[in-house]
Amino acid sequence: MYLLATDILCLIAFISFLPPVVNGQVSRLVGSFHSKSHISNVELADDIVYLGAENFLYSLNATSLSLIQAVATGPVLDSPLCNAELTSCIGARAKATIVETNNYNKILHKLPGGLFTCGTVRQGTCELRSLDNIARIVKNSSVPVAANSNNASTVSLIDAASEKLYVASTHSFDSPYREDVPSVTTRLLYNLLPINAGSLDGEAAVHIRAEYRSRFRVNYVHAFRDEHYIYWATVQNKYVMSSAYAKKVTKLIRVCQDDDKYVSYSEIEIQCRSEDNANFNILKSMTQANGQLIGVFTDEDGQRDSAICIFSLEKIRLTFYYNIDRCRSGTDTIGMPHIGRDSKCINKSHLPLAEDTCLLGVGGTIEASQLAAVQFTDRLLTAVDARVVQGKTLVIAGTNAGEVLQMSMIGQLSHKLEKYAEFVVGAEAVSKIVFAGDSTFYAIVGNEPSVRTVAS
Ligand SMILES: *[C@@H]1O[C@H](CO)[C@@H](O)[C@H](O)[C@H]1NC(C)=O
Ligand SMILES: *[C@@H]1O[C@H](CO)[C@@H](O)[C@H](O)[C@H]1NC(C)=O
Ligand SMILES: *[C@@H]1O[C@H](CO)[C@@H](O)[C@H](O)[C@H]1NC(C)=O
Numbered sequence: 001m002y003l004l005a006t007d008i009l010c011l012i013a014f015i016s017f018l019p020p021v022v023n024g025q026v027s028r029l030v031g032s033f034h035s036k037s038h039i040s041n042v043e044l045a046d047d048i049v050y051l052g053a054e055n056f057l058y059s060l061n062a063t064s065l066s067l068i069q070a071v072a073t074g075p076v077l078d079s080p081l082c083n084a085e086l087t088s089c090i091g092a093r094a095k096a097t098i099v100e101t102n103n104y105n106k107i108l109h110k111l112p113g114g115l116f117t118c119g120t121v122r123q124g125t126c127e128l129r130s131l132d133n134i135a136r137i138v139k140n141s142s143v144p145v146a147a148n149s150n151n152a153s154t155v156s157l158i159d160a161a162s163e164k165l166y167v168a169s170t171h172s173f174d175s176p177y178r179e180d181v182p183s184v185t186t187r188l189l190y191n192l193l194p195i196n197a198g199s200l201d202g203e204a205a206v207h208i209r210a211e212y213r214s215r216f217r218v219n220y221v222h223a224f225r226d227e228h229y230i231y232w233a234t235v236q237n238k239y240v241m242s243s244a245y246a247k248k249v250t251k252l253i254r255v256c257q258d259d260d261k262y263v264s265y266s267e268i269e270i271q272c273r274s275e276d277n278a279n280f281n282i283l284k285s286m287t288q289a290n291g292q293l294i295g296v297f298t299d300e301d302g303q304r305d306s307a308i309c310i311f312s313l314e315k316i317r318l319t320f321y322y323n324i325d326r327c328r329s330g331t332d333t334i335g336m337p338h339i340g341r342d343s344k345c346i347n348k349s350h351l352p353l354a355e356d357t358c359l360l361g362v363g364g365t366i367e368a369s370q371l372a373a374v375q376f377t378d379r380l381l382t383a384v385d386a387r388v389v390q391g392k393t394l395v396i397a398g399t400n401a402g403e404v405l406q407m408s409m410i411g412q413l414s415h416k417l418e419k420y421a422e423f424v425v426g427a428e429a430v431s432k433i434v435f436a437g438d439s440t441f442y443a444i445v446g447n448e449p450s451v452r453t454v455a456s
């Protein structure tokens, strides 16, 4: 029997829509790329994906992940004891500490006017690069913004309209050039300085007090916006006085986006609870979709079990308000001694206070607690993303063994997840999952990003 040309075309079209089959397993692979080093940041902007990696920046075709441009950003001569330009150093022997140093990308955002990047070298300073040619630096700066060590976290958010950069970073190498770097701050993009820096009236910044910095290390995991608030999700010690190895908790930090004095700066604990009421206290990855905050959590040691919890953002906002209202009625103290804010709460309950107030910030004792949407024994989740597709909330998570799990939320309000697909994408931990659209997602495993089809 002979096939007509139209039949063949149909057959080809049909075959090309089937996911590729590898060793009898559906790999769902659409495209992949091999980076020369570990990837820390992914920025998806229209039809280009930018990757920030150790000593490299890449631009790739977002559909196929074929390389457009690769640019080396390190190693460069550097020392934490010298200023960003290396023109002055502190201490007689500091010049001798200038050595070839790896540059780990910490901040990566596409702006209308360029690609904004900050790395660990030169005190965590930033550059603006041309979108047409990311090798070309359009503007540089000597203001420290990102952490200057690979093991210190930095998470940030850009508001292109107001030209603000919201950034939190873990205190890293002690350096006289970094004493003024806040742990959380709002910076203006044009000069990168914290708004009202140093003002006695209040600045858009908080600093962890010097006496606590060495043992009170905050790991910033995720930044996001909801309504007129900017949030950072963190893992930190529950109490400021406890030792560095004390029990950790996951907290949300919140400021109002236009608060240029940080009077609204607040912190609350969030808890992801198992059926038997154990707390998965370590946040690994977080995302938002459809008014929900979706987090991957592990147990204390991060060795065995993990869970996904889905918090409604409405509940998060209410919990912040309960804590603010409690202080407003004169109970306890502000509760944030680590940033030097612990004065007694003053009873002002005779004055009205809106639920969305930006006039008071507290470190509250009332936490937001949520029962796990799904729980895993002997399995560690490492990355998550979510997206509403055809009215359903889809959640894709990666594990430390290179697997990807696809889940969907049961109903809209259940805060429960049901797994419907699972496959292997690599041999190491999945460090990031990012939805590319309704039907494809990126998974990063070690130095390998790949784009794959979402199982339906
Ligand atoms: C990306 O690749 C696709 C298919 O390989 C191609 O059609 C598209 O034009 C490319 N886009 C860019 C921006 O190069
Ligand atoms: C910015 O670029 C100029 C010109 O290339 C250079 O002299 C200066 O050292 C750079 N500044 C920083 C902070 O890298
Ligand atoms: C981070 O790395 C620096 C330099 O490698 C090291 O001095 C410091 O102790 C590390 N800190 C932590 C918390 O691992």
Ligand SMILES: *[C@@H]1O[C@H](CO)[C@@H](O)[C@H](O)[C@H]1NC(C)=O
Pocket (backbone or CB within 6 Å): 329, 330, 331, 347, 348, 349, 350
């Ligand atoms: C705060 O003041 C209100 C009256 O303005 C009073 O009813 C309430 O008991 C006070 N709360 C505390 C904790 O003193």
